[in-house]
Amino acid sequence: MSRETANHVRYIDKTRAYYEAEGYGKPYEWAHFDHIPLTPFAAVGKPLSECRVGMVTTSEMARRGVEAGPDDPKRLVYSLPTDIPVDELCSRKAAYDRYATTLDDVDSYLPLTHLHRFVAEGRIGAVAPRFQMIQSEYSQRKTLTVDAPEILKQMREDRVDVAVLAAV
């Protein structure tokens, strides 16, 4: 086991201690399930080279240079086209390790450039026409009953076969 795998940051413990010290009350209960679902890739019924790949991110992307509107109070899922060059995108996400890294390189958390290259090389069939932004929510109920169904709906409309999700 490498140094890193043995020593990854325990965010659950650290978050609990951090917010307790800040005076917040009941600690957040992170989602936990005993059962993990699995749709085997074989169920898709075609090779990856023929699959349309969907992409979901928590990175709160916006078009660079376009004045950002007010925050959506309902914090609903929204989408942008996947054919926007990444240098025309920027992240509005505040919750990341701003001391150790940056979100200046989109492909380090939303790998659109590489997905398009894999299409050109025949590794995957296509990239879905839009990617989805999901907010990191306190309410697990909202994620499960509002956000996730919306992503599924959009992916079905876009005939997505498999999905890549990247959490900032």
Place this chain on the structure above:
Amino acid sequence: MSLAARYLEENGIPTVVFGCARDIVEHCGVPRFVFSDFPLGNPTGKPYDLDMQRQVLSLGLDLLVNATTAGTTVVTPYEWSADDSWKDKVLTKAQPFLDPEDTRKWLERKETYRALKATGKI
């Protein structure tokens, strides 16, 4: 994010999750997970390291196709830096997770959301 992956999977779409918070993702339980032991922010490779980004995504695509067991984690073979000092500073008083302005916005969003919920608009 993990909840969304589970939901897609339950509805017939195979998924792979990329992330840097191993304990949170594994505590929830997702079908396929590519873990990079990096600071929160770059789950698909270091900024401007295109070769690494390509390799990380490639690992995920391999996992997507080859995983036979739910809850499979693949650890990327990359180190963020020569030492782990960045980890000691995560979520400490010396390095607040959000700056004051973002903390204010976060609390404001929470209140707005609660108000919408209380009036049945959500």
